[in-house]
Amino acid sequence: MSPALFVFFLLAALAVIGALSLILQKHPIHSALSLIVVMVSLAGLYLLLGAEFVAAVQIIVYGGAIMVLFVFVIMLLNASAEEHTDFSKLAKFGGLPLALALTGLLAAAMIHDGGSVSNSGGTDITLASTSGISMMLFSTFVYPFELTSFLILVAIMGALVLAQREKKT
Amino acid sequence: MVPTQYYLILSAILFGLGAVAFVVKRNIITIFMSIELMLNAVNLAFVAFSQAKGKLDGQVFVLFVIVVAAAEAAVGLGIIILTARNRRSLNIERVDLLKL
Numbered sequence: 227m228s229p230a231l232f233v234f235f236l237l238a239a240l241a242v243i244g245a246l247s248l249i250l251q252k253h254p255i256h257s258a259l260s261l262i263v264v265m266v267s268l269a270g271l272y273l274l275l276g277a278e279f280v281a282a283v284q285i286i287v288y289g290g291a292i293m294v295l296f297v298f299v300i301m302l303l304n305a306s307a308e309e310h311t312d313f314s315k316l317a318k319f320g321g322l323p324l325a326l327a328l329t330g331l332l333a334a335a336m337i338h339d340g341g342s343v344s345n346s347g348g349t350d351i352t353l354a355s356t357s358g359i360s361m362m363l364f365s366t367f368v369y370p371f372e373l374t375s376f377l378i379l380v381a382i383m384g385a386l387v388l389a390q391r392e393k394k395t
Numbered sequence: 396m397v398p399t400q401y402y403l404i405l406s407a408i409l410f411g412l413g414a415v416a417f418v419v420k421r422n423i424i425t426i427f428m429s430i431e432l433m434l435n436a437v438n439l440a441f442v443a444f445s446q447a448k449g450k451l452d453g454q455v456f457v458l459f460v461i462v463v464a465a466a467e468a469a470v471g472l473g474i475i476i477l478t479a480r481n482r483r484s485l486n487i488e489r490v491d492l493l494k495l
Binding site: 287309330333381 | 404410463476
């Protein structure tokens with residue numbers, strides 16, 4: 227087994243265990259920490275794929291900003307362990323096969339459509355992926371890039387409006 | 396060199412687990428976290444395809460997905476705070492205004 231394959235299986239196992247732990251943990255703060263494990267191992271997989279900029283952004287934005295926001299809200303609302311409620315009979319027996327069917331169908335569709343794609347005349351992306359991304363971001367994708375700044379502005383205003391206390395009139 | 400198929404299978408597994416968590420969990424915050432898990436699974440597929448095709452479009456798209464996820468987290472958590480304040484509970488079963 228080559229070293230790359232070994233690292234892949236290590237990180238993949240870590241990601242799947244983290245995702246399972248997200249489901250099995252009862253307390254939201256434990257679920258949040260499991261999700262951080264998934265995100266960090268995904269950042270490692272991005273490094274393995276030669277996407278070092280995406281890996282750094284994954285750690286900084288997902289592992290840092292978004293998850294801190296989640297943990298902050300969990301603490302703010304003083305969330306306790308979730309109450310257990312019964313599922314319907316249909317969900318109890320049909321849920322697992324349906325979930326497996328969804329996973330299998332997704333994997334089959336993606337592999338069928340693109341699993342056999344080869345490096346078709348593209349450049350070697352492992353060498354200059356960060357400079358390549360910046361070139362594309364500010365030439366081909368410059369309008370979407372500018373729109374994202376507008377989106378974030380709107381999101382900030384929306385979050386402020388939603389979270390502020392109602393004025394007593 | 397890891398085959399692209401392995402990444403795609405892992406991506407599908409993570410998406411499936413995220414979908415299961417979305418349905419199974421009863422806490423609004425955890426449900427929101429499972430959406431993030433599904434977004435991450437899709438990002439992995441994007442980067443895997445980007446590497447397989449030797450083009451960077453997939454990685455640029457992942458950056459946009461991350462930006463949208465950040466905006467979504469900000470607004471979504473604002474909504475969660477508002478719901479928790481009105482319902483005095485984080486249980487999704489209590490949020491049933493639209494239920495018949």
